[in-house]
Amino acid sequence: MDKKYFITLADYNVWADNIAMGWLNQIDEEQWNQAIISSFSSIQQTAMHIASAEKIWVDFWRKVPDPVYLSAGFKGTKNDLIEIWRKASAGLRNFIEEYPEENYLQKISFIKPNGEEDQMEFVQTFPHIINHSTFHRGQLVTMLRQAGFTKLSSTDLFTFYRLHC
Template sequence: MNKKYFLELADYTIWANGIIIKWLNQINDEQWEQVICSSFSSIKQTTLHIVSAQKIWIDYWKNIPEPAFLSVEFKGTKTDLIEIWDKLSNDLKNFIEIYPEDKYLQPVTFRWPRGGEGKMEFWQSFTHMLNHTTYHRGQLVTLLRQANFTALTSTDLATYYHIVKH
């Protein structure tokens, strides 16, 4: 558990998010909004959840007072949300580049979405955020297929190591 490892995971996240963003830019508004049975009711709502969660964790790590869930306040377009996501992906790497390794074991206080506070060590919360994003990116693949978008490729970590790191 060191900065190099976390930077590599941030690079993977930027890469995988970038692939999903390219797909989202290719779908139409009907596909974006189509109601599909999943954890969230559409590609739009699943994307909003991913982006909101990534943003809130970065805010918690930065000790932003009163961070807000983007999913509660977002009123923008698909393009707006995709731009926010792209920026957040890069913000994640920038944050890791400056975050001191000696703080990896320090607790991060966060709010559960349905109320109450929790604490995890930074490294645990970082790993959780990456895992959470990966889980919901997988759901987006299924949602996109159900919305008849089939120009999909793998965003798996092993694929990243094979394609990008070789």
């Protein structure tokens, strides 16, 4: 895996996140908070999880002291969360652009949501967060359909490649 490939995946993630955020901008507060059974209990909780994960991984990569999961205490509005997510997604892309390829095998220390400390090579953590966000964006699609929102479009990597590469 090389830097060019990682930048393409980061570009894909920003593109797909922006589509998902566009969907969220179109739903009302009832849909946003509606109880829906999935990995998380609502569209809001699922979106917060994606934004939190993208933000915390950049914090881990940058070795931010005492990083905090957004989901641990976020009290803002839907628009606040979408803006945090937008910045996290762009920040992830910017980090990849700046991060030297010769550091890809370096160990990254992180703290799991349960407080357990662990390490993985950077080259493993980056594809993980892309896969993680893709998985939960897929859940958003299902949850949005259950909440009555149907103005969905593809966020598939294949579609990204066809449109941008």
